[in-house]
Amino acid sequence: MSDELSAQATPTDQGYEGALRPATLDEFVGQAKVRKQMGLLLNAAAMRNHTPDHILLAGPPGLGKTTLSMIVAAEVGKPLHQTSGPAIQHAGDLAAVLSALTPGEVLFIDEIHRMARSAEEMLYLAMEDFKVDIMVGKGAGATSVPLELAPFTLVGATTRAGLLPNPLRDRFGFTAHLEFYSDDELTSVVTRASGLLGFEVSETGLEEIARRSRGTPRIANRLLRRVRDYSLVHDTPGDTAAVRAALALYDVDDHGLDRLDREVLRAVVERFEGGPVGLSTLAVSVGEEAETIEAVVEPFLVRAGLLTRTPRGRVATRLGWEHIGLRPV
Incomplete structure (x- = not known):
C-alpha cells in the first residue's frame, strides 16, 4: 500500500467527513433559487434585527435540508436545536423542547409531518405568538397555564409536504421546494468533497x-467515499477505471440504480407483466416497506423515465423494460 493512500486513513479523517457539509449559503452547491430566497429572508431579518420567519424545507431525502437548517443557524449566529417528528409524540414533548429554547435559537x-396531532396544534400558537398553554391537573380541576416562549425560528423539513395540515403549513413564512441536482452540480459537489477528503479523483x-448519483448529493458523497475505500484497499489511483470497479462492486449500475431499484423495476416487469401494480403489493413482492419504495425508490425511477404512476398502480415504461434487458409485451 502506498504511503500516499496510507496517509488518508488517519484519525483526522473523521474531521474531513464532518466538513463535507457546507457551512454557508455561498458554499452550498445547487438549489440556486432557494439559496437566493433564503439569503434575502435572512439578510432582511438581520437588517431589521428580528428573528427570521419560520422556514419549511420540502423535498426528497438527501438534497440538503438538514444542511440548510445548520446554515440558517450559522447565518443568524444562534444555536441550533435538532429533533424529529417521530420523537414528538405528545404535546408535553414539544412543550419541553420549546421551553428550553434560548432567544433567537433555531x-x-x-420529518415534521410525522409529529403527533396534539403537538401540531400546540405548535400553531407557539409559531405565531411564541407561547403555549400547558394543562395542569386532570378532569374538572384541570387549568390552562400560559407559558411565554423566547422568540425562535422553526425550520421544518419534510419529504411529504402533502401530509402537513394546512394550518401548520400556512404558518411558515417561507417554503423552499428542493429539486434534484443536475450532473454538473453533482460534479461540483464531489469535486469539493474530494478535496476535503484529500482524495484525488x-x-x-x-x-x-x-x-450515477441519482441527482442526490448525499448519494454522491457516499459513492465518493466508497471509491476512496476501493482505491485505498487496492492501491490504485482514483481514475475512471477505479470508479467503475468500485461502483460495480457496490451494485450501482450505469444509470445509478442500486439493488433495490432494480428489484422493484424487475418485479413490475417480470412478476406483474409491466403493471399496473399497487404499492402495497409491490412492497410485499420485494420484501420492503411501502414507505421506503414510495419515498426513496419511486421518485428516481419516475424521474429517470423507467416507471410511471397511474391511478391503477405502477407501470413500467419502455425504457424500464429495456433497462433490464427485455422488450415490452
Missing part, C-alpha cells in the same frame, strides 16, 4: 460518480 424538526471519474 429549532430544526426533521480524475475529472472523468468525478463525472462518472455524479452521473
Whole structure:
C-alpha cells in the first residue's frame, strides 16, 4: 500500500467527513433559487434585527435540508436545536423542547409531518405568538397555564409536504421546494468533497460518480467515499477505471440504480407483466416497506423515465423494460 493512500486513513479523517457539509449559503452547491430566497429572508431579518420567519424545507431525502437548517443557524449566529417528528409524540414533548429554547435559537424538526396531532396544534400558537398553554391537573380541576416562549425560528423539513395540515403549513413564512441536482452540480459537489477528503479523483471519474448519483448529493458523497475505500484497499489511483470497479462492486449500475431499484423495476416487469401494480403489493413482492419504495425508490425511477404512476398502480415504461434487458409485451 502506498504511503500516499496510507496517509488518508488517519484519525483526522473523521474531521474531513464532518466538513463535507457546507457551512454557508455561498458554499452550498445547487438549489440556486432557494439559496437566493433564503439569503434575502435572512439578510432582511438581520437588517431589521428580528428573528427570521419560520422556514419549511420540502423535498426528497438527501438534497440538503438538514444542511440548510445548520446554515440558517450559522447565518443568524444562534444555536441550533435538532429533533424529529417521530420523537414528538405528545404535546408535553414539544412543550419541553420549546421551553428550553434560548432567544433567537433555531429549532430544526426533521420529518415534521410525522409529529403527533396534539403537538401540531400546540405548535400553531407557539409559531405565531411564541407561547403555549400547558394543562395542569386532570378532569374538572384541570387549568390552562400560559407559558411565554423566547422568540425562535422553526425550520421544518419534510419529504411529504402533502401530509402537513394546512394550518401548520400556512404558518411558515417561507417554503423552499428542493429539486434534484443536475450532473454538473453533482460534479461540483464531489469535486469539493474530494478535496476535503484529500482524495484525488480524475475529472472523468468525478463525472462518472455524479452521473450515477441519482441527482442526490448525499448519494454522491457516499459513492465518493466508497471509491476512496476501493482505491485505498487496492492501491490504485482514483481514475475512471477505479470508479467503475468500485461502483460495480457496490451494485450501482450505469444509470445509478442500486439493488433495490432494480428489484422493484424487475418485479413490475417480470412478476406483474409491466403493471399496473399497487404499492402495497409491490412492497410485499420485494420484501420492503411501502414507505421506503414510495419515498426513496419511486421518485428516481419516475424521474429517470423507467416507471410511471397511474391511478391503477405502477407501470413500467419502455425504457424500464429495456433497462433490464427485455422488450415490452
